[in-house]
Amino acid sequence: MGLVLPGAPDSLRIKQLEEGASALRRSVICAFNQLLDLKDLNTGVHSTRLAEWGLRVGQELGLDENTLQNLEVAALLHDIGKIGIPDSILRKPAKLDGNEYALMKKHPEYGWLVLRELPGFENAALDILHHHESLDGKGYPAGLKGAEIPVVSRIVCVIDAFDAMVSSRPYRQGLPFEEAVRRLILSSGTQFDPEVVQSFLPYAQADMDMVFAAAGTSVTLAL
Numbered sequence: 001m002g003l004v005l006p007g008a009p010d011s012l013r014i015k016q017l018e019e020g021a022s023a024l025r026r027s028v029i030c031a032f033n034q035l036l037d038l039k040d041l042n043t044g045v046h047s048t049r050l051a052e053w054g055l056r057v058g059q060e061l062g063l064d065e066n067t068l069q070n071l072e073v074a075a076l077l078h079d080i081g082k083i084g085i086p087d088s089i090l091r092k093p094a095k096l097d098g099n100e101y102a103l104m105k106k107h108p109e110y111g112w113l114v115l116r117e118l119p120g121f122e123n124a125a126l127d128i129l130h131h132h133e134s135l136d137g138k139g140y141p142a143g144l145k146g147a148e149i150p151v152v153s154r155i156v157c158v159i160d161a162f163d164a165m166v167s168s169r170p171y172r173q174g175l176p177f178e179e180a181v182r183r184l185i186l187s188s189g190t191q192f193d194p195e196v197v198q199s200f201l202p203y204a205q206a207d208m209d210m211v212f213a214a215a216g217t218s219v220t221l222a223l
């Protein structure tokens, strides 16, 4: 954090404090991102791409600067709570059974528990808590419906679902781009916010080559 000079004009002091807070915020995001890397949890499309998509969608939806900042954090760190999930579940090379899935579904709460402790991250923590809610109320952990779900969570939900669909896992090949798009559209209005899906699709389309290179699937193979 920068040194605030005694006797400096208020505007300068405020600017320095803001710069300090912003630098600290960056460091925290970076440190948590490193943790995700250490646990090998940054799979699929690189997390910075998810954040970039999220921010573009958020800007198109007219979110204010503060909300966009929370969106960046939530897009980058939405799965930070998976650090609390046993490796036997995270790395299981097959579908999870009922008990394992129930444990896996704890990760949004774990992420919220960690991030809410950090001053300035309280809202992002709530956004992370709700990133697996479904528009029709059938999601988790709270079963929130429609606009009850924070807009940031609705955005992260769509880009995360798309990333999961096109990414290959040890037990299954990633879906072709067009099939992933078809499923996003199919679940618009039930699971996903239709406005978010409509806003996101052109960006996904534009980055398709990069997405498939990162997801371990070739575009030609996928198409």
Ligand SMILES: [Fe+2]
Pocket (backbone or CB within 6 Å): 078, 079, 107, 131, 132
């Ligand atoms: Fe998640």
